Amino acid sequence: MRAEIIxxxxxxxxxxxxxxNAPFLARLLASYGVDVRFxxxxxDNLERVRASxxxxxxxxxxxxxxxxxxxxxxxxxxxxxxxxxxxxxVFDQGTADTIRTLFESRGRQAPESVxxxxxxxxxxxxxxxxxxxxxxxxxxxxxxxxxxxxxxPWEMEGxxxxxxxxxxxxxxxxxxxxxxxxxxxxLGESVVEERVRDLIHGSNPTVAPLAKRGEVxxxxxxxxxxxxxxxxxxxxxxxxxxRLGHAVFGADDESLPLVTARLLVERxxxxxxxxxxxxxxxxxxxxxxxxxxxxxxxxxxxYSNEAKVRDLGIAPELIAAHGAVSAEVAAAMAAGVRAxxxxxxxxxxTGIAGPSGGTAAxxxxxxxxxxxxxxxxxxEELRFGSEPGRDGVRYLAAQAATNxxxxxxxxx
Numbered sequence: 108m109r110a111e112i113i114x115x116x117x118x119x120x121x122x123x124x125x126x127x128n129a130p131f132l133a134r135l136l137a138s139y140g141v142d143v144r145f146x147x148x149x150x151d152n153l154e155r156v157r158a159s160x161x162x163x164x165x166x167x168x169x170x171x172x173x174x175x176x177x178x179x180x181x182x183x184x185x186x187x188x189x190x191x192x193x194x195x196x197v198f199d200q201g202t203a204d205t206i207r208t209l210f211e212s213r214g215r216q217a218p219e220s221v222x223x224x225x226x227x228x229x230x231x232x233x234x235x236x237x238x239x240x241x242x243x244x245x246x247x248x249x250x251x252x253x254x255x256x257x258x259x260p261w262e263m264e265g266x267x268x269x270x271x272x273x274x275x276x277x278x279x280x281x282x283x284x285x286x287x288x289x290x291x292x293x294l295g296e297s298v299v300e301e302r303v304r305d306l307i308h309g310s311n312p313t314v315a316p317l318a319k320r321g322e323v324x325x326x327x328x329x330x331x332x333x334x335x336x337x338x339x340x341x342x343x344x345x346x347x348x349x350r351l352g353h354a355v356f357g358a359d360d361e362s363l364p365l366v367t368a369r370l371l372v373e374r375x376x377x378x379x380x381x382x383x384x385x386x387x388x389x390x391x392x393x394x395x396x397x398x399x400x401x402x403x404x405x406x407x408x409x410y411s412n413e414a415k416v417r418d419l420g421i422a423p424e425l426i427a428a429h430g431a432v433s434a435e436v437a438a439a440m441a442a443g444v445r446a447x448x449x450x451x452x453x454x455x456x457t458g459i460a461g462p463s464g465g466t467a468a469x470x471x472x473x474x475x476x477x478x479x480x481x482x483x484x485x486x487e488e489l490r491f492g493s494e495p496g497r498d499g500v501r502y503l504a505a506q507a508a509t510n511x512x513x514x515x516x517x518x519x
Contacts, residue, residue, distance in 0.1 A: 108140075108141045108142065108168045108169055108278070109141075109142050109166070109167045109168050109169070110136050110141045110143045110144070110167055110168065110169040110170070110171065111144060111145045111146070111147070111163040111166065111167035111170050111171075112129050112133060112136075112146045112147070112172075112173075113146075113147045113148075113156075113159050113160065113163060113170065113171070113172040113173075114126050114128060114129050114146070114148045114149070114172075114173055114174055114258075115148075115149055115151065115156055115172060115173065115174035115175035115183075115184050115258070116150070116151060116258055117150035117151045117152075119148050119150075120148060120149075120150050127260055128173040128174070128256075128258065128260055128263055129146050129148075131260070131263075131264065131267075132171055132173070133146070135267065135271070135272070135275075136169075136275070137283075137284040137285075137286070138283060138284070138285075139275040139276070139279050139283065140279060140281075140282040140284055140330065141169065141275065142284070144166065145163070145167070147162075147163065151181040151182075151183060152183070153183045153186060153187055153190075156175065156183055156187035157187040157190045157191045159187075160172070160187055160191035160192075164191065164192070164248060164251055164253070167251070168250070168251055168252070169251070169252050170251070170253045170254070171253075171254045171256070171271065172184055172188070172253070172254070172255045172256065173255075173257070173258050173263050174257070174258030175187075175258065176224065176241035176243075176255060176256070176257040177224070177241055177257065178218075178220045178222075178223050178240070178241075179220065182223070182241075185226060185227065185228070185244065185255060186226075188228055188244075188246060188253055188255060189228045192228060192246065192253070194228035194229045194231075194246070194248075195228070195229050196227065196228060196229075197226070197227060197228075197229050198225055198226055199225050199226070199227050199233060200225070202224065202225040202227070202235075202242050203222050203225040205235060205242075206221055206222065206224060206225065206240050209240060224240055224241045227242075228244070231244045231245060231246040231247075232244065232245040232246075232270075234266050234270035235269070236257070236262060236265070236266055237265055237269070238259075238261055238262045238265045238266075239257060239259060239262040241262070242266075243256045243257070243266035243267075243269075243271075245270060245274065252274075254274075256271075281332055282331060283330070283331070283332075283333050283336055284328065284329070284330045284336075285328070285329055285336045285337070285340060286326055286327060286328040286329075286340075287326075287344060287358055287359060288317075288324050288326050288327070288358060289324065289325045289327070289344060289347055289348070289355050289357075289358055290322055290323075290324055290355070290356055290357045290358065290361065290363070291323040291324070291325065291351060291354045291355055291356065292321065292322045292323075292354065292356050292363055292506065293354050293510050293514075294323060294354045295323070296316055296318040299316060299323045299325070299351065300316050302350045302351060303325070303347055303350050303351070306346060309343075311329060311330055311331070311339075312328055312329035312339050312343045313327070313328045313329075314326070314327055314343065314347070320502060320506075321363075321502060321503050321506035322363065322506070325347055327340055327344060327347070329343070344358070353514060353517055356510070356513060362392075362395075363506060363509050363513065364393050364395060364509055365396055366513060367393065367509050367510075367512055367513040367516065368393050368396040368399055368402065369396070370513060370516040370517070371393075371401075371402035371516065372398065372401055374516060374519060376402060376451040376452060376516070376519070377402055377403075377404050377448075377450040377451045377452070378402050378403050378404065378450055378452045378454060378512070379403075379404050379406070379407075379447065379448035379450040379452070379453050379454070380393075380403070380405075380406045380407070380444065380454045380455070381406075381407045381409055381419055381440040381441065381443065381444035381453070381454070381455040381456070382406070382407070382408055383408070383409060383410055383415075383431070383440075383455075383456060383457040383458070384456060384457060384458040384459065384460045384474065384500070384501060384504060385456045385458075385501050385504050385505045385508070386408050386410065386501070387408050388501055388502070388505040389406075389454065389508050390403065390406035392505060393509065404448040404449070404450045405444070405447070405448040405450070407444055407447075409440070412426050412431055415431065415436070415440065415443075418443075418447070419439070419440055419443030419444055420443045420446070420447070421436065421439045421440065421443055422439075425439055430469065432457050432458055432459055432469055432473060432474075433457075433475060434475050434477075434486040434488060436457055437455050437456070437457050437475035437476060437477030437486050438455075438477045438484045438486050440453075440455030440457060440477055441453040441455040441478055441479040441484060442477075442484060445479050451480060451481070452478065452479065452480045452512070452515070453477075453480075454508060454511075454512055455476065455477035455478070456474065456475075456476055456504055456505070456508050457474070457475050457477075458472075458473055458475060458489075458500070458504055459471050459472065459473050459474075459500075460472075460497045460501050460504075461497050461500060462493065462496075462497060465493070470490070470492070470493070471492070471493040471500070472490055472491035472492040472493050472495070472500050473488075473489070473490055473491075474488075474489040474490075474491065474500070474503075474504045475487070475488055475489070476504075476507060476508050478511055478512060478515055480515060480519065485511075485515075487511055489503075489504065489507055491503050491504070
């Protein structure tokens with residue numbers, strides 16, 4: 108079965124709100140083995156919504172819309188569906204009675220405008236809305252079907268559960284679509300693609316690289332019978348992990364800070380952090396996991412040279428000789444914070460986030476990391492450039508520092 112999703116609302120096109128309904132619907136349809144071929148976003152314009160529905164019906168077996176079912180003049184989806192399908196609008200007394208009862212139960216009189224929501228295309232099935240006034244609709248159009256849902260996510264999800272899911276379950280073809288996302292740090296998208304290029308060209312499962320800020324994702328998607336799809340995903344995941352090794356830090360919703368924090372807890376190791384350019388961002392991300400007090404002893408933000416000397420015990424001569432942004436100072440910061448907190452590991456970040464402060468020798472985006480444990484101290488130089496912007500440099504530095512810590516914990 109081929110499906111198309113249409114999100115209706117000018118606010119979506121203006122970027123005033125983020126469309127969460129389309130991803131929700133896409134995941135649901137995939138779970139029933141339905142191929143979503145296209146998604147459209149269209150503003151509150153009758154002709155454009157009509158054209159979008161007509162186009163979708165021309166290339167999909169199932170069309171699912173969200174948005175444009177309210178009581179106001181710019182809620183045009185039902186009228187547009189009627190025009191696109193050639194079906195007249197009729198007044199559904201049952202829906203009107205439900206709306207009136209809902210208002211009366213709240214001690215209010217229903218305004219006349221709200222009964223616009225009782226107009227439905229001839230032959231449509233009403234899906235009662237337990238969470239609002241606008242009903243969902245199932246509109247048969249020959250051998251194709253249109254479902255319309257309101258744009259409010261909570262209402263839409265309830266109507267989908269009551270109307271669309273039972274319809275899909277009755278027509279499930281025995282195959283499902285499942286995906287898994289592997290998350291990679293420390294390697295660029297081109298390097299990742301080079302290592303797994305032959306696996307990317309498969310047809311089932313498919314592997315698609317996705318570049319994210321500070322990491323690369325590989326989405327594995329398989330279509331098969333429910334009992335077969337899991338082993339297919341697992342086999343491809345194993346092949347990818349073998350190629351990429353420890354660069355793969357997690358899967359699906361496992362973030363880099365979460366995975367790293369988990370390793371600290373599992374190994375019963377403590378950590379202290381000194382952050383200059385990231386100003387506490389590494390510590391903040393690591394402590395998103397409950398129970399992080401088990402491993403994080405202290406976090407310092409020695410932004411000035413004076414603070415580096417006073418709080419971490421760094422020799423002023425070292426800063427004078429190499430500069431605050433240097434491998435030598437990063438190493439000293441890691442050693443100093445570890446000693447101050449009496450931690451198993453000391454992690455440090457120093458750099459130039461910009462937009463000012465850079466020189467030809469030390470440009471904006473230059474970052475040094477330092478990490479010390481019982482076996483010694485290691486440093487890493489990173490050059491992000493100025494293009495990511497100040498926030499981008501800080502985020503990438505925090506991501507790289509967390510990954511350095513993760514790799515160290517894997518060795519330990």
